[in-house]
Amino acid sequence: MTRPHQFARTRIKICGVRSPEIARAAANAGADAVGIVFVAKSPRCVTIDEARAVIAALPAFVEPVALFSDASLADIRQITAAIDVRTVQLHGSESPADAASLTDLRVIKAINLADAAHTIWLAAPMPVNIVGLLVDSPPAPGGDAPLSGGGGHTFDWSTLDALDRAALPALILAGGLSAANVGDAIARVRPYAVDVSSGVESSRGVKDAAKVRAFCDAVRKSDRAIARAVSDSPPS
Numbered sequence: 697m698t699r700p701h702q703f704a705r706t707r708i709k710i711c712g713v714r715s716p717e718i719a720r721a722a723a724n725a726g727a728d729a730v731g732i733v734f735v736a737k738s739p740r741c742v743t744i745d746e747a748r749a750v751i752a753a754l755p756a757f758v759e760p761v762a763l764f765s766d767a768s769l770a771d772i773r774q775i776t777a778a779i780d781v782r783t784v785q786l787h788g789s790e791s792p793a794d795a796a797s798l799t800d801l802r803v804i805k806a807i808n809l810a811d812a813a814h815t816i817w818l819a820a821p822m823p824v825n826i827v828g829l830l831v832d833s834p835p836a837p838g839g840d841a842p843l844s845g846g847g848g849h850t851f852d853w854s855t856l857d858a859l860d861r862a863a864l865p866a867l868i869l870a871g872g873l874s875a876a877n878v879g880d881a882i883a884r885v886r887p888y889a890v891d892v893s894s895g896v897e898s899s900r901g902v903k904d905a906a907k908v909r910a911f912c913d914a915v916r917k918s919d920r921a922i923a924r925a926v927s928d929s930p931p932s
Contacts, residue, residue, distance in 0.1 A: 706889060706890055706918070706919055707889035709727065709890070710892060711763065712738075713730040716752065725908050726912045727912060730754065730758065730760055731761045731785060732761065735763065735787070738901075739901030760779075761781070761785050762783070762785070763785040764787065772784060772798060783801065785803075785830065786806065792820045795823045795826055796825065805826060808871075811834060818859070827865060827866065828888070829864055830868040830891060831869060832851075849871065849872045850877070867889075869885050869887035873911075875911045883921070895911065
């Protein structure tokens with residue numbers, strides 16, 4: 697395994713934000729990005745007007761990310777233009793060619809390593825507009841979640857050990873993260889960013905501002921612990 701680069705800090709994305717209040721809470725807690733879901737079957741799906749209200753509540757330097765799953769390229773372009781968003785997250789079976797077609801957008805591609813169809817992303821040339829590879833949990837057996845993620849369960853992080861991290865875009869870790877386990881996840885994986893949805897909810901689709909703050913605090917605590925360990929290590 698290529699040793700992952702140690703970034704100065706772990707970026708945070710709070711996904712499935714549906715209200716201006718939670719958008720502001722995420723920004724105030726230190727989130728770097730918020731996800732806005734455009735998947736009809738998801739309990740976190742928003743309308744265009746709801747998305748605009750969320751985006752309007754964000755201060756400078758907090759990035760809105762529009763999430764789609766197997767939407768048509770025309771729909772993606774139409775929605776992102778309507779809400780003035782430049783970054784999208786593709787959470788379905790989209791191919792590298794699909795992502796490359798979205799030349800005017802920055803693309804995060806979500807994959808799960810248990811899905812053979814997704815491994816094409818690890819072998820094919822990466823489109824130049826891919827800015828992150830989000831590794832998520834596979835669907836739970838017998839589950840009815842419309843996305844591969846958002847189900848609140850983790851996966852075996854050791855499966856990431858075989859990845860040549862230096863050859864891939866920034867790695868974003870998702871899948872069952874919460875304030876209780878994100879510190880362990882960061883210490884183990886050293887991702888560029890972490891992405892959370894159900895782990896900061898009081899009920900399915902309903903974000904909890906206190907849980908958002910606790911999650912962001914746990915990420916920063918882990919970053920500080922890693923920084924101390926690195927500074928205390930003797931020079932090689």
